Amino acid sequence: MVGATNQTLRPFLWRAGKLFPDREIVSRTAEGLERYTYSEYEGRVARLAGALSDAGIGDGDRVATFCWNHNRHFETYFGVPSMGAQLHTINPLLPDHHIQYIVENAADRIIFVDPSLAPKLAGAVDEDAFASVEQFVVMASEVPDDVGLSPVTDYESFIADSPDEYDWPDLPEDQPAGMCYTSGTTGEPKGVEYSQQMLWAHTMATLPKSGLDIGAEDVIMPVVPMFHVNAWGLPFSTTAAGAKHVYPGPSPTPEDLAKLIEEEGVTMTAGVPTVWLGLLDYLDEHDADISSLERIIIGGSAAPRSVIRRFDEEYDVDVLHAWGMTEMSPVGTVAHLKPGMEDLPAEEQYEKRAKQGLLAPGLEMRVVDDDGDEVPWNGEDFGELWVRGPWVTTEYFERPDANEEDYEGNWLKTGDVVTVDEDGYVQIVDRAKDVIKSGGEWISSVELENSIMAHDDVAEATVIGVPHERWQERPVAFIVPKAGADEAALKAELVALVEDEFPKWWAPDEVVFIEEVPKTATGKFDKKVLRDQYDDSSLIEGKTPDAEAPSDE
Amino acid sequence: MVGATNQTLRPFLWRAGKLFPDREIVSRTAEGLERYTYSEYEGRVARLAGALSDAGIGDGDRVATFCWNHNRHFETYFGVPSMGAQLHTINPLLPDHHIQYIVENAADRIIFVDPSLAPKLAGAVDEDAFASVEQFVVMASEVPDDVGLSPVTDYESFIADSPDEYDWPDLPEDQPAGMCYTSGTTGEPKGVEYSQQMLWAHTMATLPKSGLDIGAEDVIMPVVPMFHVNAWGLPFSTTAAGAKHVYPGPSPTPEDLAKLIEEEGVTMTAGVPTVWLGLLDYLDEHDADISSLERIIIGGSAAPRSVIRRFDEEYDVDVLHAWGMTEMSPVGTVAHLKPGMEDLPAEEQYEKRAKQGLLAPGLEMRVVDDDGDEVPWNGEDFGELWVRGPWVTTEYFERPDANEEDYEGNWLKTGDVVTVDEDGYVQIVDRAKDVIKSGGEWISSVELENSIMAHDDVAEATVIGVPHERWQERPVAFIVPKAGADEAALKAELVALVEDEFPKWWAPDEVVFIEEVPKTATGKFDKKVLRDQYDDSSLIEGKTPDAEAPSDE
Ligand SMILES: Nc1ncnc2c1ncn2[C@@H]1O[C@H](COP(=O)(O)OP(=O)(O)OP(=O)(O)O)[C@@H](O)[C@H]1O
Ligand SMILES: Nc1ncnc2c1ncn2[C@@H]1O[C@H](COP(=O)(O)OP(=O)(O)OP(=O)(O)O)[C@@H](O)[C@H]1O
Ligand SMILES: [Mg+2]
Ligand SMILES: [Mg+2]
Incomplete structure (x- = not known):
């Protein structure tokens, strides 16, 4: 059979550990900044894998996280999938009944939980829904008093006895590696599974100029939570590039973000629009040097043109507006300017950049009206956006009803109503379910x-x-x-x-x-x-x- | 099963045709420059696929080319694999007995041949070796007199009656898409097959900063022949990025290259060291404005440090030294500077950049001594380089003897003896077979x-x-x-x-x-x-x- 070695996450970890051993991973905690290198990270990931294996976790088992953005959470990103298990990131902001539904549906065996989120999780624990959960691991070096979760241990004890080398398995490409539920904006959250191959392909797709343009010299701070579609895949992409990671920890304020940018020399960050509105307000009132910042990825909902303009004019920061979905790992389009467009008047450039953008190489799309016909690309006619590609899932986890509704062959019907202009820029007009x-x-x-x-x-x-x-x-x-x-x-x-x-x-x-x-x-x-x-x-x-x-x- | 849509070349073609319809493909011919757009290209590729299908070519059939770098050759790059057949690029500089061996071994059914190379091919035709070949197609709008090949038609007639839309099949990822024989430096040439997935993965790997850093604004001229491992994959990468293509046509002289750079605004080009020595000599004697050129990829054999230095100091052009193999689709390492190294003294930077470089994300390597132990990364100890990854083949075509010799599990034993320095830069010391x-x-x-x-x-x-x-x-x-x-x-x-x-x-x-x-x-x-x-x-x-x-x- 014609072919090559499988597409898995492991070589990204290997490369960062070996080629960029001294590059840092920095994490904001309640006590200040924690920092270590890829070389240490690689060892800790191996120890986590060993500990999981000792805990009886094996091929295809689901391991969940209930955490903010920090280094230990990042350790689960490579540790869990690379030893053959599946990382299920739970959104801790969900209402209890959704958490119960999700844990039961996914049959999670271990849940890693932040100390600050333990009360919330404890409140959601329900004997039936949590029947599959064998233990909780608190992301700290000790378990807080009265944590209300049992059996429970702390992360440092959990990994303490494992060696910092692990005999990583050769995994098949379709091995389930990740799992995330959709936001539940239009109905019940739907489970999406990411294979090793999908995460690999998405990582490769985010690195180039057509994606998020990530290189080893970057210092990347994902503000988008790591429970939202793997923080848009940034922890993987940053590692693949050998770039420096900065994790803003629990509930960062605009001041925290401004400080991290200034102190760690962040070059790229990412999050939903409200975060950046908050940062702009903060910067209006306070002195902060964010001159290291080159670009901000804004997605999840539409980036207001005013935000794009203000970052450009006042801070010389490029906003890259991106559109994606849980089902797409998540990046689908990025609003880069095309060659020659830098010469357009500023306002026309902002107009393009405020659209959701151009489809990434490797994906295909069509825009379809109610009769199933493709609509012309004229920036006026709209229809539902359909997509497919190597990092777009072809089915939901145990949701035949949703599969039926959301797919046409291998095309995912995104539920987003869009126009496409003559230049190929997608603009989201509405949700199909919200359009009147x-x-x-x-x-x-x-x-x-x-x-x-x-x-x-x-x-x-x-x-x-x-x-x-x-x-x-x-x-x-x-x-x-x-x-x-x-x-x-x-x-x-x-x-x-x-x-x-x-x-x-x-x-x-x-x-x-x-x-x-x-x-x-x-x-x-x-x-x-x-x-x-x-x-x-x-x-x-x-x-x-x-x-x-x-x-x- | 957890998964997504297959990794195939087709979406790259679709995207370039739809998002960059007016971007150009320029080709030097004996009569001057030919140029057309991606939009036209997409139509012509569809016509080629239709013509192949009419000629009875189907799934997995091999179609060969015997051509220089030009637009029609580029049409076969997407047309042949995307309709399900396999593109076999033959090196026309091979001695006749190698051509015979290769055509027979690959069982090619159609051979596309340049008018200027038709006499060479005609000389190599041998009834037994060419038994599988059903027809020859000359890359022109008419068949030259006394071409000595039969049955024969010209390319424009071949595709004339086909429509410019084709109902592209959904192909499996392991569908053989390409084929190329190794150079035969150390023995008989060995056949390497590229699956759709391998070409996809290689394309994605070449786009980022860690690869060749290709964007839509680039104008890319592959001087490395399209019969050498798909011109290092550049025609695919250029299309995926939506960049402009410039093909230098048959036997370009340094003057031709300098002119193309100047007239077409080439930003990036690629080829073996001798080409660039020739260009430097030419530039010494002639006035030519190559200021659009930003970088040159040099590979195939070691890039002399003096060439890197001269391009940098005299022309402000970055040489990216790359190492690869036919077995690797071909890119393996690229000698990028790491963050912070721009501050080193110039000569130390050249020293790094004259090495073969850093392994691309997605690949893994080890360097092994005669006893099978890994050698330390100290820039001194050397051993054989082993590699594996999603664009490294795991076997040769019909060569069990070579498989036996060149593989250890899924590791390809490259036959290159290397050192790796503390920073992870690979340097080729010799071929294992040449080392004394x-x-x-x-x-x-x-x-x-x-x-x-x-x-x-x-x-x-x-x-x-x-x-x-x-x-x-x-x-x-x-x-x-x-x-x-x-x-x-x-x-x-x-x-x-x-x-x-x-x-x-x-x-x-x-x-x-x-x-x-x-x-x-x-x-x-x-x-x-x-x-x-x-x-x-x-x-x-x-x-x-x-x-x-x-x-x-
Ligand atoms: N840049 C953007 N501009 C506008 N909308 C966006 C943007 N990025 C994402 N979205 C919206 O978010 C959706 C994807 O969000 P997500 O996958 O988190 O779940 P959801 O669609 O909100 O929830 P559910 O699918 O459960 O109803 C997209 O389909 C789109 O509607
Ligand atoms: N930048 C480079 N510096 C030095 N050597 C290189 C470089 N790039 C490629 N090479 C050499 O070229 C080889 C790959 O060449 P190719 O696949 O064309 O066939 P070959 O190895 O020369 O022939 P065969 O395998 O048939 O003996 C590498 O293994 C390496 O020896
Ligand atoms: Mg949705
Ligand atoms: Mg070789």
Whole structure:
């Protein structure tokens, strides 16, 4: 058979340990910074593997983490998969019933947990759901008092007796190496498994210029949690490149981030938009030298153009806007400029860079309308984005219903509604489940939200479609006003604002003032909750103006 | 089963055609430059696939090329493998009996041949060896008169009737996609097959900074022939990145290369050392603006430090020295500087960059002495380099004898003797078959050659070991003197020179003047020929000084 050695993570670990033995891994803890080298890291990973093996963990067993971003968590990233087990990263922000569902579904045998998160996990423990769990390991050198988890040990004791060499197995490429559940924004979280090969391919795809452009000289700080799709794969990519790691530890504040950038010389960091809004606010008020920073990867939700512009103009930092999914390991598109575009006027460059970007080499995509036809790439027509490729899973873990719904052959139907412009840049218009279908036309809830949130008196806003007999659905806006806002005046202004910018029939039929937009454990707007509350048309009874229907456009 | 879509070349083609439709592919021909876009390229590749299919070519069939570097040859790179067949690139510089052996061994069904190479191929045609060949296709829009190949058609007629869309199959990852024979430097050429997955993995490995650092803004000119391990994979990598291609066509002169760089804005090029020596000579005498050029990949044999220095100092061009093998698709190591090394004195930087470099992420290596033990990484001890990884083949085509000799488990024994320094840089000391074993110690024929070739009166030099009863082998130097050199004086000077630089017992026992060093079809010194001529010790009878034996060191 024509072929070569299997694609597994192990050679990345080997290379970093041997070619970059002195490069550092730095980790923020409650007590200050911890730091060690790849050479020590390699030894500790081997000890972890030995300890797991002694604990009876073998091929394909699931080992879970319930942790923030730090060096011990990073040790599980190579230790668990390279000894043949499967690393399941649990989002500790999930509600208890989701944690229970996930642990039971994955049948985790060991759970590594941060001291600060132990109470949360202890609260979620349920005898039935946790039946498979044989022990807890606290990520520290001792177990805190009254930890409420049993049997329990601390990480340093767990690995203490193992040698710092391990006889790593040659694993098959389809060996399950990782596991992560989707955020549950549109329904129950769905389990996604990553094979050794998928993680290998994703790592290789993130390194080049078309990906995140990572080299040995980089100092990389993933702010995106390591329980979110492996911190977007950065711990693997950073190791493959031989770059320096900086982990911001539990609940970092903007000040913590600014300090780490300055003190460790961070060149690249990554996280969701709110993190960077927070950092910009902090930098407005404080002196901090972030001049080492070259680029920030922003993804998870749309990067506002203003954030991209401010980092560029005020700090000479390139924002790389990226789109991805748990199902895609996760990186799918990155909004790089194409050759020649650096000569465009600044605002046009920002426009491109605020889109979700260009598909990475190795992937394929199509954008499909309701009839299953591909839509033209004109930046106007939209349809659902379908993707496939070597780091896109072809099925969910034990979810035949979701497989049925989300796949067409080997194409993953992303559930994201997008346009593609003439240059091939993807722009997410909405979620398929959030888009408002009115009179046979589509209204983008995301575009309405962006426009409304630009108003000075609005703190947060979300728009959902509520059922309507004649028009199927009509938009309703839910607004969190800023303190002291005049609600009646604001309502009128918002409707006027939307009517000014969009077709008249996009204007919400009702504006409801609320105290907070419900959010998922990932911090995304949880429209499910609002939709459940407003699942009949009573709210907009008699408010939908006949004459402004889409058919009149 | 946990997994994703297969790793195949097709998505690279799709992406370039769709995201970079206007980026160019430029090709030098006898009539001037031909140019078209990825969009046209994609259509022509589809037409080629359709034509192959009409010609009865199917899954796993072998289709050969006998061509220089140009756009039609590049069309076979994606067209042949993506429709399920296997592209076998033949080195047209091989002697006829090797061509016959290779065509028969591979059982090629169609051979694409350049008009200028048709006479050479016609001369090699042999009824038995070519029994599998059903037709020849000349890379032109008409068949030259008296081409001497039959049945024969021209390329444009061959693809004329096929549509520019093709229903590409979903191929398995282990589908044979490419095939190339080793250079035959140390014995009969050996067939290496590349699966879709290997070519995919190699392509991904060449893109990042740790590889060749290729981006969409690049303009890439492979001077290394497309019959040498797919021009080091550059046509695939360039496409994956969406970069511009420049193909230098048949037998380019230094002037042709300089012109192409200047006129097409080439940013990166690649080839064996002699090409760049030729370019430097040309640039010394002529005005040419090569300021667009950022880097040159040099490999195939060792890049002289002087070439690296001159390109850096005189033209601000970075030479990336790379080492590879046909068995490795081919890239294995690249001599990048590590973080911090830019601050070293220039000469120390050149020293690092003149080594073969750092292993690419994804591969593993070990360096093993005669007893099978790993040698320390100290830049002194040497042993044979073993490698393995996702783009290193695990077997030869139909050569159980070579498999037996060249593999240990899944490790490829490269046949290269190397040192590794403290920083992990590999340096090739010699071929295992060329290293001279004298008195239980090793003498590097390459180091002797380098030292001797530095003498002003030496045009070319090679050193081999000839059998010796007491010392097993002793070094003999074969010298091509420059015109007018005084041979007797030169001989004495050379021995003195070597004795000055190396242990005394490294000095050649005899210096033989010859007219030309025999070369392989790849242009490498063919020591086999000399060894066959001097396979007894008569040459050095009575010349080996007892007292200078290694044991006295
Ligand atoms: N740069 C981005 N801009 C806009 N949306 C993004 C971006 N990156 C990711 N997203 C959104 O996040 C989704 C992927 O998120 P994730 O996999 O964490 O779970 P989810 O889709 O939110 O939850 P679930 O699939 O369980 O409903 C994408 O499908 C897209 O809707
Ligand atoms: N940068 C380099 N410096 C020195 N030698 C190199 C370099 N790159 C490649 N080589 C030599 O070329 C070899 C690979 O060449 P190739 O695969 O074309 O066939 P070959 O080894 O010359 O022939 P055969 O295997 O048939 O004897 C390497 O094993 C190494 O000896
Ligand atoms: Mg989702
Ligand atoms: Mg060889």
